[in-house]
Amino acid sequence: MSLPTFSIVTCTWNSEPWLAESITSVLRQRGVEIEYIFVDGGSNDGTLQRIRAIDRPVTLIENVRGGISRAMNAGIEAARGDIVAHLHSDDFYLRDDVLQTVAEAFAGSGCRWLFGRTMTCTDGKLAPEGYVAPRYSRRQLLRGNFIPHPATFVARELMWRAGGFSTDYKYAMDYDLWLRMSCIAEPLQLDVPLAAFREHAGSLSTRERSAAMLEDLRVRLVHTGFHPMARAMHVLRYVVRRQRARLSLPGGTNA
Numbered sequence: 001m002s003l004p005t006f007s008i009v010t011c012t013w014n015s016e017p018w019l020a021e022s023i024t025s026v027l028r029q030r031g032v033e034i035e036y037i038f039v040d041g042g043s044n045d046g047t048l049q050r051i052r053a054i055d056r057p058v059t060l061i062e063n064v065r066g067g068i069s070r071a072m073n074a075g076i077e078a079a080r081g082d083i084v085a086h087l088h089s090d091d092f093y094l095r096d097d098v099l100q101t102v103a104e105a106f107a108g109s110g111c112r113w114l115f116g117r118t119m120t121c122t123d124g125k126l127a128p129e130g131y132v133a134p135r136y137s138r139r140q141l142l143r144g145n146f147i148p149h150p151a152t153f154v155a156r157e158l159m160w161r162a163g164g165f166s167t168d169y170k171y172a173m174d175y176d177l178w179l180r181m182s183c184i185a186e187p188l189q190l191d192v193p194l195a196a197f198r199e200h201a202g203s204l205s206t207r208e209r210s211a212a213m214l215e216d217l218r219v220r221l222v223h224t225g226f227h228p229m230a231r232a233m234h235v236l237r238y239v240v241r242r243q244r245a246r247l248s249l250p251g252g253t254n255a
Helices: 016-027 047-052 068-078 098-109 138-143 156-162 173-182 209-224 228-248
Strands: 006-012 034-040 059-061 083-086 113-122 125-128 152-155 188-199
Touching (some): 006 016, 006 098, 016 034, 034 047, 059 068, 068 083, 083 098, 083 156, 098 113, 098 152, 152 156, 152 173, 156 173, 173 209, 209 228
Parallel strands (some): 006 034, 006 083, 034 059, 113 188
Antiparallel strands (some): 083 152, 113 152
16 A cells, blocks of 8 residues: 655744754654655744754745745645645654554545644643544534644645635634635544644743634634524624633633
8 A cells, every 4th residue: 555645844933942842753753755844934043953953854945924824835835745734843743653644544545634633732741632522524613623733634735726724814724724625525533642732821822812712703704604593603602612711711700
């Protein structure tokens, strides 16, 4: 069985504190062919020196400005592998057979994209996700994004057909892309953790959670279209989730 090849895209911007673990997790992958692409937004903290010190050929695209969507799209444009994955500089793969597992799933199922699960890394400690992901359907995906970006792998041709990441979004560009791809092909769902998502004060999703939740709602409404009842339910769920998120913060109250 011939296994597909991978293009792993890592976007960086002053990422030196976390980059080493991410790089190591990619370089230790076995049994597959990997093209490693870095897209940097103008780092000045040692990130570029760490990338250039990698002892194998990599592609480094420098000074890509205009936000994370533009950077991820630059990685897609440079990619030549069969499968594209975006592994952010503070995330990492959990085992040395993750990409081999994914490649075998692609080859065995004929799918065009798939997603697995993640674990959360906080202060160097790994913890399981705090919920059980639902079974995939487009309808379920419209209720909320349960597809984790670090554990998602997409055939390059599908990524292009879907149009890549929209620069209209700052937080929910992946959610928007998943919904667009779901209109073209159904993903394969794997119930095993593949990658670690690192939570820290500097991560975008942690730092600006309220704004990210609001943008998720915007994406859901765009993809729902003009269905008044469905739109009202999305807004109601957003209000409930926002309240729960507020109460979960330190010092949160019912007041």
